[in-house]
Amino acid sequence: MAAKNILLFGATGQIGSFILEAILTTRDSFGRVAIFTSARTAETKSAYLEKLKQQKIEIIIGDVDDENAVKAAYNGIDTVISALGRNTLAQQISLIRLAAASPDVKWFFPSEYGTDIAYGPASANEKPHQQKLKVRAVIEREISRSDLDYSYIVTGPFAEMYLDFTPGLEEAGGWDVKRRKAVLLGEKGAARVSLTTMKDVGTLVLSALLNAGPEVRNRPLRVNSFTTTPAEIQAEFERQTTGQPWESVSETSLERLRELEKAAWDAGNAAATVLTLRRIWTEGGTLYEKRDNGLIGEPKVMGLQEVIANEIRRVSSL
Template sequence: MSPKNLLIFGATGTIGSFILEAILPARSQFDRVAIFTSPRTAETKASYLEKLKAQNIEVIVGDVEDENAVKAAYNGIDTVISALGRMALAQQIPLIRLAAASPSVKLFLPSEYGTDIAYGPASVNEKPHQQKLKVRAVLEKEISREQLDYAYVVTGPFAEMYLHLAPGVDEAGGWDVKARKAVLLGEKGEARVSLTTMKDVGTLVLSTLLNASPEIVNRALCVNSFTTTPAQIQAEFERQTTGAPWTDVSYTSLDRLRELEAKAWEEGKPVATVLTLRRIWTEGGTLYEKRANGIIGEPKVMGLEEVVANEIKRVASL
C-alpha cells in the first residue's frame, strides 16, 4: 500500500514533533495529514496548532482513551503513526485494536523509536522493554494481517540524549562541553554504538511512508544515523573545541554500569531505566547485522561531526 491519509498520535511531543516536522515539507505527497491531540495541548499550544492548520494539517482534539473519539478520528485514515512517550506506551494497545477494526486503517507504526527490544534472547527480560513487548504481542499474535499491517521503525538511542550526562549519575556516561568533562562507557570507550538523531527519526519515518512496500511491512526496520564509539565521539569533541585532549575524561566499565543499574532498580530510582539502556547499548545491543536504511530509500542522515557541532552550539547558546 502507499500511505496517503495519515493520523499521528503524540505529534507535539519530543519525538512526534520531529516526525511531523519531517512530514510537513512533503505534505503535498499525502491526501490528508491529521494529528490527534488532547484538550490540554489544544489549549497550551493553541498558536502552534493554528500554524499547523495553516499548513493544511488537520487537528483533531480528543481524549486518546475515548474510544468513540478515536473511531471518529480513524474515519478515512489508512496509516496511523504513534509517537506516544514511554509512560503512555500501553495506551497504544486499544488504539491498535480500534485500528484493526476500522474499515480504512491498513498500517500502524507503533512508538518503537529507540532500542531494539528483540535484539537477542535476553531482550525479553529487560525491564524497560516490557510495555513495547506487550504492544508487539498484540500486533503480531492477536491481530491478523488481513486486519492490519505494521512496521517497527527501530532507531536505536537518540544521539542528542546519548551525549548528555544523566543528572546525578555521571558514571552513566556523557559529555559536558562547558566543563570539558567526559565519561566514556566501556573499556577505553571502544564499545561501538549506533545512534540516530531525533531529526533523523523524522526523516526515517517519512522515508518509510514514502517507500512503503511489502518489503517494509510486518517487520522491524533497524535504522540509524551512524555507528561510532565513545572514544571517537570524544576525539571529535576535542577536535572541534580545544584541539587538545580534555583533562577530565574518565571511564565506566560494564561491570560498574551493571552495579549502578542493579542498585538503582533496588532503590526504585527513575535513573534505573537510563542505566539499563546504557548498559544494553554498551554491550552492543544497537549493532545490527545490516541496517535497513536502504530498504526505505537510503535517506540522507546526519553524521558524527554535525551532531557534535550542534551540541557545541547548543551549549554556547545557553
C-alpha cells in the same frame, strides 16, 4: 500501497514533533495529514496548532481513551503513526485494536523509536522493554490475523540523549562541553554504538511512508544515523573545541555499569531505566550486520561531525 491519509498520535511531543516536521517538508505527497491531540494541548499550544492548520494539518481534539473519538478520527485514514511517550505506551493497545477493526486503516506504526526490544533472547527480560513487548504481542498475536499491516521503526538511542549526562549520575556516561568533562562507557571507550538523531527519526519515518512496499511492512526496520564509539565521539569533541585533550576524561566499565544498574533497581531509583539502557548499548545491543536504511530509500541522515557541531552550538547558546 503508499501512505496517503495519515493520522499522528503524540505529534506535539518530543519525537512526534520531529516526525510531523519531516512530513511537512513534503506535505503535498499526502492527502490528509491529521494529528490527534488532547483538549489540554489544544489550550496550551493553541498558537502552534494554529500554525499547523495554516500548513494544511487537521487538528482532531479528543481523548485517546475515548473509543468513539478514536473511531471517528480513523474515518478516511489509511496510516496511523503513534509517537506516544514511554509512560503512555499501553494506551496503544486500544488504538491498535480499533485500527484493526476500522475499514479504512491499513498500516500502523507503534511507538518503537529507540532500543531494539527483541535484539536477542535476553531482551524479553529487560525491565524497560515490557510495555513495548506487550504492544508487540497484541500486534503479532491478535492483529496479524487482520489486514492491518504494521512497521516497527527501531532507531537505537537518540544521539542527543546519549551525549548528555544524566543529572546526578555522571558515571552513566556523557559529555559536558563547558566543563570539558567526559565519561566514556566501556573499556577505553571502544564499545561500538549506533545512534540516531531525533531529526533523523522523522526523516526515517517519512522515508518509510514514501517507500511503502511489502519489504517494509510487518517487520522491524532497524535504522540509524551512524555507528561510532565513545572514544571517537571524544576525539571529535576535542577536534571541534580546543584541539587538545579535555581536562577530565574518565571511563565507566561495563562491570561498573551493571553494578550501578542493579543498585538503582534495588533502591527503586528512577535512574534505573537509564542505566539499563546504557548497559544494553554498551553490550552491543544496537549493532547489526546490516542496517535497514536501504529498504526505505537510503535517506540522507546526519553524521558524527554534524551532531557534535550541533551540540557545541547548543551549549554555546545557553
